[in-house]
Amino acid sequence: MDTQGSQSNSHSLPLAGTMTAENLPEHVQRNRAEWDNRAADFAEWAPDAWAIEEVRWGELRVPDASIHALPADVAGLDVIELGCGTAYVSAWLARMGAKPVGIDNSPKQLETARAMQDQFDLHFPLHLGNAEDLPFPDASFDLAVSEYGASIWCDPYKWIPEAARILRPGGHLVFLVTGLLVVLASLDDDAGGASMGTSLERPLIGMHRLEWLGEDGVSFCLPHGKMIDVLRESGFEIEKLIELAPVDDRDLEIAGIPNAWARQWPVEEIWCARKR
């Protein structure tokens, strides 16, 4: 764990994680380099994301008000955002009265998050660290959220038990991931990135760690049955699995997924669970 850049508050003490950058797991080191490289692109879009005045999920920007993934009232809740990136989700939650803390593995993404905090005059603690090995005491948060953060870049067999550890009994875990069918139907493209097909391009049985052609990062995806198992074995009850479809007719061809595809299969999924 590396506390460089954390701001001081009751959640800033490095109590649990003890890893230095050198002894981070191989995939966490690779993902740090990957996200430091991608940070400039995300910095361009960060002001627009911070300016949105409600919680909107994923690339589809589905308003939480229409799907209720979050608890009904987040005011006063201690919230941890796992893999916060530029931290716009935390900013939205802060405006709703929550007390967010962000943690991310990329110093460069956190630089953008800090610049946004100054630009929007909205400050909350930010930590550099690995969401698989969190620097927070047991039972210290009411809500853990992740939007394409730890939810896809961390090993679910590590970050989900860690999320359970730092949540209080009854606490909520809400995370967004790429739709399982997107992963299954993506055509690996050696020019970099993936394009969408309509046939099964990879096995589902045994799916866990993913390395896409043309990308240096390592991501993770589990079959739904395995995801249910790891959530339940970590102490969660699953409340909802929300499969997202586009909400309007604007051009949604973000991330290489054509509108026609997104209208037939869920592009993104939100898992909502509650710690027993």
Ligand SMILES: C[S@@+](CC[C@H](N)C(=O)[O-])C[C@H]1O[C@@H](n2cnc3c(N)ncnc32)[C@H](O)[C@@H]1O
């Ligand atoms: C697509 S961004 C998601 C965050 C935010 N929603 C955004 O778009 O800026 C993915 C983030 O996950 C972070 N990440 C990857 N591995 C991580 C880890 N092991 N611990 C914490 N954060 C991690 C990356 O550094 C990156 O900022």
